Amino acid sequence: MSGLRILVPVKRVIDYAIKPRINKAQTGVETAGVKHSLNPFDELSIEEAVRLRERKGPIKVEDILALSAGGPKCPDVLRTAMAMGADRAFHIDIPEKGDSGPEPLTIAKMLQAVVKEQNVNLVLLGKQAIDGDQGQTGQMLAGLLGWPQTTQASKVEIKDEAGTVEVTHEVDGGVETLRAKLPMVITTDLRLNEPRYASLPNIMKAKKKPLEKKTLADLGVEDTRRLKTLKVTEPPPRKGGGKVEDVDGLVGKLKELGAL
Amino acid sequence: MSSARNLTAALRRARVPRPRVALRPVQFTPLTSTTRTFTSSSTRTSDSRQIKYTSEAYNVQRNPNFAEISADDVAHFKELLGSQSAVIDGVTADAADDLEPFNSDWMRKYRGHTRLVLKPQNAQEVSKVLKYCNERKLAVVPQGGNTGLVGGSVPVFDEIVINTSRMNQIRSFDAASGVLVADAGVILEVADQYLAEREHLFPLDLGAKGSCHIGGNVSTNAGGLRLLRYGSLHGSVLGLEAVLPDGTIVDALSTLRKNNTGYDLKQLFIGSEGTIGLVTAVSIQCPPRPKAVNVAYFGLESFEQVQQAYLAAKGQLSEILSAFELMDGRSQSLVIESTGNKHPLEGEYPFYCLVETSGSNAEHDMAKLESFLESVMGDGIVADGVLAQDETQFQALWRWREGITESLSHLGGTYKYDVSIPLADLYQLVEDCKVRLTEMGFVGDDDSFPVRAVVGYGHMGDSNLHLNVSVRQYNKEVEKAIEPWVYEWIQKRQGSISAEHGLGVAKREFIGYSQNETMVKLMKQLKNLYDPNGIMNPYKYI
Numbered sequence: 098m099s100g101l102r103i104l105v106p107v108k109r110v111i112d113y114a115i116k117p118r119i120n121k122a123q124t125g126v127e128t129a130g131v132k133h134s135l136n137p138f139d140e141l142s143i144e145e146a147v148r149l150r151e152r153k154g155p156i157k158v159e160d161i162l163a164l165s166a167g168g169p170k171c172p173d174v175l176r177t178a179m180a181m182g183a184d185r186a187f188h189i190d191i192p193e194k195g196d197s198g199p200e201p202l203t204i205a206k207m208l209q210a211v212v213k214e215q216n217v218n219l220v221l222l223g224k225q226a227i228d229g230d231q232g233q234t235g236q237m238l239a240g241l242l243g244w245p246q247t248t249q250a251s252k253v254e255i256k257d258e259a260g261t262v263e264v265t266h267e268v269d270g271g272v273e274t275l276r277a278k279l280p281m282v283i284t285t286d287l288r289l290n291e292p293r294y295a296s297l298p299n300i301m302k303a304k305k306k307p308l309e310k311k312t313l314a315d316l317g318v319e320d321t322r323r324l325k326t327l328k329v330t331e332p333p334p335r336k337g338g339g340k341v342e343d344v345d346g347l348v349g350k351l352k353e354l355g356a357l
Numbered sequence: 358m359s360s361a362r363n364l365t366a367a368l369r370r371a372r373v374p375r376p377r378v379a380l381r382p383v384q385f386t387p388l389t390s391t392t393r394t395f396t397s398s399s400t401r402t403s404d405s406r407q408i409k410y411t412s413e414a415y416n417v418q419r420n421p422n423f424a425e426i427s428a429d430d431v432a433h434f435k436e437l438l439g440s441q442s443a444v445i446d447g448v449t450a451d452a453a454d455d456l457e458p459f460n461s462d463w464m465r466k467y468r469g470h471t472r473l474v475l476k477p478q479n480a481q482e483v484s485k486v487l488k489y490c491n492e493r494k495l496a497v498v499p500q501g502g503n504t505g506l507v508g509g510s511v512p513v514f515d516e517i518v519i520n521t522s523r524m525n526q527i528r529s530f531d532a533a534s535g536v537l538v539a540d541a542g543v544i545l546e547v548a549d550q551y552l553a554e555r556e557h558l559f560p561l562d563l564g565a566k567g568s569c570h571i572g573g574n575v576s577t578n579a580g581g582l583r584l585l586r587y588g589s590l591h592g593s594v595l596g597l598e599a600v601l602p603d604g605t606i607v608d609a610l611s612t613l614r615k616n617n618t619g620y621d622l623k624q625l626f627i628g629s630e631g632t633i634g635l636v637t638a639v640s641i642q643c644p645p646r647p648k649a650v651n652v653a654y655f656g657l658e659s660f661e662q663v664q665q666a667y668l669a670a671k672g673q674l675s676e677i678l679s680a681f682e683l684m685d686g687r688s689q690s691l692v693i694e695s696t697g698n699k700h701p702l703e704g705e706y707p708f709y710c711l712v713e714t715s716g717s718n719a720e721h722d723m724a725k726l727e728s729f730l731e732s733v734m735g736d737g738i739v740a741d742g743v744l745a746q747d748e749t750q751f752q753a754l755w756r757w758r759e760g761i762t763e764s765l766s767h768l769g770g771t772y773k774y775d776v777s778i779p780l781a782d783l784y785q786l787v788e789d790c791k792v793r794l795t796e797m798g799f800v801g802d803d804d805s806f807p808v809r810a811v812v813g814y815g816h817m818g819d820s821n822l823h824l825n826v827s828v829r830q831y832n833k834e835v836e837k838a839i840e841p842w843v844y845e846w847i848q849k850r851q852g853s854i855s856a857e858h859g860l861g862v863a864k865r866e867f868i869g870y871s872q873n874e875t876m877v878k879l880m881k882q883l884k885n886l887y888d889p890n891g892i893m894n895p896y897k898y899i
Contacts, residue, residue: 113748132649294702296741297730
């Protein structure tokens with residue numbers, strides 16, 4: 098195999114350290130004025146792609162292409178991805194439509210088109226985005242491409258020049274190691290690596306890396322929505338415990354509850 | 358198999374770091390036991406055996422004018438305060454275990470002999486307690502979260518501890534003016550959380566915020582991480598309620614921004630460390646909570662460049678700059694040693710800086726920050742750096758600054774000097790101290806040397822340096838080598854021997870290095886006027 102051409106799809110989501118709030122109409126999550134960042138699983142994918150290059154394995158990494166689909170702020174996360182080490186980026190401009198984004202099948206079809214067009218032979222993607230929590234895109238993409246897939250990877254190793262890849266993933270009570278041949282789809286899980294910080298020199302360099310804007314139509318895909326979100330509600334609030342002043346209070350409370 | 362939602366929850370649990378708060382052990386309040394506990398004094402509190410009594414370590418004599426607490430006094434207080442949880446009585450019962458957290462500090466450096474802790478619930482109760490103590494000549498120590506660094510809130514002999522933890526109500530908040538009125542015993546983080554829900558911010562932030570009380574913050578005029586942006590408590594505190602030793606309740610709980618009607622007496626209680634009165638409530642001006650916060654972390658080759666970076670930050674980030682912190686290389690390697698975390702930068706540098714911006718518009722701030730970063734990188738002022746890309750990285754980067762104190766405490770004892778020095782000389786103190794201690798043969802890598810490292814870090818933006826001498830065990834000779842040398846060094850440069858920690862017990866003899874005789878005399882006059890019997894926080898700096 099000549100070289101690895103890696104596609105890393107990334108998503109801009111509400112920062113996972115921030116507590117999301119449901120909007121007043123109960124149709125989705127409030128996104129205006131809320132801090133967004135790179136989906137943490139996608140951060141792992143980018144990091145892994147960069148590490149594959151740094152490891153200088155049997156197959157040289159030729160290209161790392163980051164891709165994000167969505168509104169006008171997507172380039173923010175693409176710049177982060179390029180600051181971490183991606184070579185170039187595609188922004189697939191999808192206008193906001195209702196409260197939720199395109200469905201996983203649309204995204205998978207779009208990625209399929211990019212894979213064909215860009216001659217990609219490895220797709221590294223997060224196992225899920227923490228906003229929709231659907232976790233379907235990677236699997237659908239592998240199905241559409243007819244490629245082997247390994248999901249929830251906690252270790253990725255390129256074994257030889259022929260493109261044999263070994264992927265370890267966690268299963269209940271242990272780990273499972275799988276072998277497949279490129280081209281393939283790998284979805285990433287938490288223990289895969291520890292993403293690096295975007296260093297200032299790399300942030301500067303990332304500004305000069307090519308970022309191409311495209312539309313779904315360019316890729317021959319239509320944004321069809323077959324699901325309608327009816328209602329989004331918060332989980333019931335946790336009932337807090339009470340405080341007692343002293344031992345007598347505690348004893349009184351326990352008696353009241355019939356525990357004594 | 359867990360559902361995707363659970364996995365997300367697991368992700369949040371797995372990767373959200375420990376919050377930046379509560380870096381100090383949270384003080385717990387033990388329940389009062391009414392029955393006598395029969396623990397022999399030799400087996401109890403095994404981990405506190407090593408803490409030396411302050412009365413021995415500092416060679417102070419108990420003032421014979423103070424009365425001894427009697428069983429009658431205790432009975433009086435119990436009647437006065439009603440609730441049994443308001444009194445921890447070690448006079449008529451053995452409550453040594455329960456008293457221990459009030460008798461010592463979190464650094465395990467100071468230890469008193471108190472036998473009575475009182476926890477009044479409001480200013481009226483405080484007034485009655487103090488009035489009685491004043492008449493009986495019983496000495497008292499006001500105590501909040503007991504997170505101080507100079508032993509100011511720890512008793513020396515048998516002073517009664519008046520703890521503010523039960524005065525913990527937020528009284529009011531006005532969103533239009535941003536004025537918060539709260540009891541002295543409200544924990545800083547609780548106050549900030551309350552304000553966060555109302556899109557405001559407490560204008561003070563410090564490592565101990567999970568434990569410290571705002572009354573204590575005001576009494577010690579705490580500085581902290583955001584002083585650069587929001588100013589000193591002398592400015593943001595609009596009013597307070599305090600109780601004088603004779604029981605007079607000073608109601609200066611104004612919520613006005615401007616009030617030029619005579620002496621601004623509230624200022625006497627800010628930073629006087631409980632030597633004049635006990636603060637029971639505070640009204641404070643709170644700014645709107647910034648919507649966009651960014652953090653960058655730099656590695657620099659020299660202190661010269663640190664100063665250049667600070668000037669550039671002030672000039673280019675101006676109104677959005679909210680913190681500029683300095684950490685030297687040694688302090689960061691101690692954090693690595695203690696936490697095992699991976700350092701954000703690849704190479705090693707003698708200096709590191711943390712720059713934070715806070716503003717209302719993320720795009721505007723980012724544009725400014727990026728042009729600042731480009732200029733400092735381009736001009737070669739900064740050798741390397743990172744910019745937090747998400748909230749987790751933001752918190753992780755702050756921990757490299759805020760975690761220093763905690764890391765040092767894991768590695769042994771620390772002599773802490775919190776000083777203000779003109780910016781140009783700021784780091785020279787650390788260099789000189791290191792040379793001095795090394796020449797005297799105290800510094801080394803193995804256990805035969807008492808000193809592990811001499812480190813410096815601090816609030817660059819406020820010309821405030823923390824000189825820390827990390828020791829394997831507290832050692833009189835090392836202490837003698839540092840003091841009063843360090844104070845003389847500072848005096849020569851017109852610096853302050855205590856920028857934000859206060860004087861307490863630790864610096865009780867050294868006030869003269871930063872205040873002249875006249876100033877000290879005026880302070881004593883005020884002290885004698887309001888506390889003629891000297892019962893308020895005795896044996897400390899005044």
